[in-house]
Amino acid sequence: MYKRKYLIKGELQVPGDKSISHRAVILGSIANGRTEIVNFLDSEDCMRTVEAFRLMGVSIQKNDNVLIIDGKGLHGLVEPTMPLYFGNSGTTARLMLGLLSGLPFSTLVYGDKSLTKRPMERVIKPLQQMGVQTIGRKESNYLPLALRGGSLTGITYNIPVKSAQVKSALLLAGLLANGKTTVIEQGQTRNHSENMLKAFGASIEVEDNMITIDSSMSLKATDVYIPGDISSAAFLLAAAAIIPGSNLVIKNVGLNETRTGFLDVLTNMGGLYTLSNIRDSGGETIGDISITYNELTGTVISGEIVPRLIDEIPIIALLATQAKGKTIIKDASELRVKETDRIHAVVDVLTKLGANIVETKDGMEIVGGTNLTGGTVSSYDDHRIAMMIVIASLVTTDIVKVDELQSIAISYPRFMQDLESVLRKYVV
Known part of the structure; x- marks a missing residue:
C-alpha cells in the first residue's frame, strides 16, 4: 500500500453513523407515515436491514443520500415469504430478533459464515422469557434461527453483559409486548x-441504567x-x-457521549484536537473535529470507558504502537465475539508489522515508539481490521500486503476515496 511518504491534510465528512442508520430504518418501517432519513449509511450492513423490511412489505426508496420509508405501523408488517438474510450484520440480527419476536408470524433468519459463528444466546434467552418460540442450533444460540413471534409479555431483565444490541432488542420487543418491559444495564x-x-413517540423512561418501555399503540413517523x-x-x-505535519477537519460527526471514548483516549495520550459547531439533532450531539499531529504517550484503557470505544480499539492499538511508553x-x-476475535486479530496483524504487542485474556499490552516495518497480513475479513491495516501502512517503512479490503464496504464504502482525498506527499 502506501509506506511512510504521506501526511494528512484537508477537510471531509464521513458517512452517516451505522448504528443510527439501522435504528432509523427499523423505527421508520414500523411507524405510521413517511420517514425521510438524510445521510443514511448506504453500506452492506445497513442495506441488510433495509432488505429485511422490504421483504415484510415496507416501501423503501433511495434518492441520493436520502432514504424514504413509507411505514406500515406497528402491526402492519407481513410475514416474509422467504428467509431473511442478515449477511455480516450483527446489529441487524440482534435488533431484528427483538422486533420479530413481537410479530404474529413465523420467520427464518440466517447470516454469512462470520455471523453464523456469533452468539445470539444473550438476546434469545430474555426474548424466550417474554414468550417467543425459537428453533436453532445449540439451543438457539446461533443462526440460522426460526422464530414464531407474538403474544409477548413484558419483563424486567438485568443484562449480564454490557451490550447496546441486547438492550435495543428488548426495547423493540417491548413495543409489542403486553405491559411494561424494563431493562437494567x-x-x-x-x-x-x-x-x-423518544423521537418517534414511544412511551419510554430512562433513569440512570434502567430503561422502561410501555407497549405502544403506534409510532409517529x-x-x-x-x-x-x-x-x-x-x-x-x-x-x-x-x-x-498532519492536520485534518472532519465535519458533522456524531458526538453522543456514549460514543466518544476514542476522543477521551486521544486526550489522555496527548492528542491535539478541538470540537466546534456543536449542536443537537434528534437527541444526538453533532459537531466538527479538528486534529493536528502531536507526540502521543501511552495510557491505560479499562472499565466504564470500554463500551464507549469498543469498535475503535483496533485503531487505538495502532495509535499505541506509535506512542511513547506502554498502553494497556x-x-x-x-x-x-465481534466479526472475528478482534483481540487476536489486532495482535497478530500488528506483530507481523513489527509492533511490540502481546495478547491478554481481555485485551492487550503494547509498548510504543515502534517503527513498523511492513509485511504480509490478513484482514480476517473484518472491516475494522482492514481499515486499521490501511492506516498502519501510512507509517510503515516497507510495503504492506493484505489479503482483502472488500470488507471495508460493510461500514465505510468510500473509505479509500476519502483517505486518498486528504493524503499529501511529503515535500522534502
Whole structure:
C-alpha cells in the first residue's frame, strides 16, 4: 500500500453513523407515515436491514443520500415469504430478533459464515422469557434461527453483559409486548435506541441504567438526520494524530457521549484536537473535529470507558504502537465475539508489522515508539481490521500486503476515496 511518504491534510465528512442508520430504518418501517432519513449509511450492513423490511412489505426508496420509508405501523408488517438474510450484520440480527419476536408470524433468519459463528444466546434467552418460540442450533444460540413471534409479555431483565444490541432488542420487543418491559444495564452503553424511540413517540423512561418501555399503540413517523459515524472518523483522525505535519477537519460527526471514548483516549495520550459547531439533532450531539499531529504517550484503557470505544480499539492499538511508553487495554473481552476475535486479530496483524504487542485474556499490552516495518497480513475479513491495516501502512517503512479490503464496504464504502482525498506527499 502506501509506506511512510504521506501526511494528512484537508477537510471531509464521513458517512452517516451505522448504528443510527439501522435504528432509523427499523423505527421508520414500523411507524405510521413517511420517514425521510438524510445521510443514511448506504453500506452492506445497513442495506441488510433495509432488505429485511422490504421483504415484510415496507416501501423503501433511495434518492441520493436520502432514504424514504413509507411505514406500515406497528402491526402492519407481513410475514416474509422467504428467509431473511442478515449477511455480516450483527446489529441487524440482534435488533431484528427483538422486533420479530413481537410479530404474529413465523420467520427464518440466517447470516454469512462470520455471523453464523456469533452468539445470539444473550438476546434469545430474555426474548424466550417474554414468550417467543425459537428453533436453532445449540439451543438457539446461533443462526440460522426460526422464530414464531407474538403474544409477548413484558419483563424486567438485568443484562449480564454490557451490550447496546441486547438492550435495543428488548426495547423493540417491548413495543409489542403486553405491559411494561424494563431493562437494567451493568453500565451505560450507546443510547441511540432510547433517543430515537423518544423521537418517534414511544412511551419510554430512562433513569440512570434502567430503561422502561410501555407497549405502544403506534409510532409517529419523523424525519431523521444521521450524523457522521465517529467510529469511521476515528481511523482518519488516528492517521492525522500519528503522522508528523498532519492536520485534518472532519465535519458533522456524531458526538453522543456514549460514543466518544476514542476522543477521551486521544486526550489522555496527548492528542491535539478541538470540537466546534456543536449542536443537537434528534437527541444526538453533532459537531466538527479538528486534529493536528502531536507526540502521543501511552495510557491505560479499562472499565466504564470500554463500551464507549469498543469498535475503535483496533485503531487505538495502532495509535499505541506509535506512542511513547506502554498502553494497556483490558476489560475488552467483548472483542472476542465481534466479526472475528478482534483481540487476536489486532495482535497478530500488528506483530507481523513489527509492533511490540502481546495478547491478554481481555485485551492487550503494547509498548510504543515502534517503527513498523511492513509485511504480509490478513484482514480476517473484518472491516475494522482492514481499515486499521490501511492506516498502519501510512507509517510503515516497507510495503504492506493484505489479503482483502472488500470488507471495508460493510461500514465505510468510500473509505479509500476519502483517505486518498486528504493524503499529501511529503515535500522534502
